[in-house]
Amino acid sequence: MNFLNLKTILSSIVVVTMISGCATKTGNQTIDDNQRAIIGTTIGAIAGIALGNNIGGGNKNRNKVIGAVTGAAIGGAIGYSLDKQAKEVANSLNTNVNNNPNAPLDPSQDLIVSNTDNYVKIMFRDAMMFETNQANPTMSASAKINKVTGVLAKYPNTLVQVVGHTDNRGTYSLNKQLSEQRASNVGTVIYNSGVKNQIFSKGCSYDKPIAPNTNATNMALNRRVEIFLYPNQQSVTDTCK
Numbered sequence: 123m124n125f126l127n128l129k130t131i132l133s134s135i136v137v138v139t140m141i142s143g144c145a146t147k148t149g150n151q152t153i154d155d156n157q158r159a160i161i162g163t164t165i166g167a168i169a170g171i172a173l174g175n176n177i178g179g180g181n182k183n184r185n186k187v188i189g190a191v192t193g194a195a196i197g198g199a200i201g202y203s204l205d206k207q208a209k210e211v212a213n214s215l216n217t218n219v220n221n222n223p224n225a226p227l228d229p230s231q232d233l234i235v236s237n238t239d240n241y242v243k244i245m246f247r248d249a250m251m252f253e254t255n256q257a258n259p260t261m262s263a264s265a266k267i268n269k270v271t272g273v274l275a276k277y278p279n280t281l282v283q284v285v286g287h288t289d290n291r292g293t294y295s296l297n298k299q300l301s302e303q304r305a306s307n308v309g310t311v312i313y314n315s316g317v318k319n320q321i322f323s324k325g326c327s328y329d330k331p332i333a334p335n336t337n338a339t340n341m342a343l344n345r346r347v348e349i350f351l352y353p354n355q356q357s358v359t360d361t362c363k
Contacts, residue, residue, distance in 0.1 A: 208237035214269040240357040248345035257303035271315035278318040281352040284309040285361045289341035290328040301325030326362035
């Protein structure tokens with residue numbers, strides 16, 4: 123590698139660092155935000171290098187650097203955007219982002235907003251969303267859902283997937299139907315708010331329990347509706363597995 127290429131790469135690293143540092147704020151959450159942005163930046167840079175290596179013609183090393191910087195910018199932006207979006211959703215629902223993996227096992231937590239590097243998730247317990255054996259959200263539940271749509275209006279490219287889950291009482295097919303109806307009805311509330319987002323719904327029956335269906339408390343934990351917010355199609359996961 124000649125001196126010119128080394129200088130170019132070092133300059134690119136400075137640019138990447140500047141990009142990942144744009145999210146700097148104060149408080150304990152700063153570390154989490156920057157770490158997520160840096161992770162996105164790193165992944166994006168690696169993907170960019172691979173892309174740059176395959177660009178036809180020209181200088182391969184230069185192409186790798188260009189690809190790395192471009193990929194880093196995209197990856198870092200997605201990582202930070204999800205953190206920001208999760209906070210906005212949580213604020214709209216008068217709660218905080220809770221990424222503790224044990225939070226869904228706490229019966230007192232009937233509403234949990236969390237996020238990963240690929241999506242934001244809002245989990246609603248069925249008890250706060252529906253009357254017993256009903257599939258239509260209550261008025262109070264619809265009001266909460268509409269608070270989320272206020273945030274979605276700012277992110278029209280976000281993909282929305284609504285997923286229903288049940289406990290294992292009754293047949294699989296009946297629970298499948300109930301979970302699909304509940305997810306679909308929540309999706310309809312979001313759609314009727316006028317947002318421009320693509321909205322999908324899915325019912326998982328009792329395929330993905332949070333806890334073993336061994337008692338009433340655990341069964342209540344498993345009855346839930348989850349709203350996933352994805353930045354792009356590549357981030358969509360199979361939520362029933």
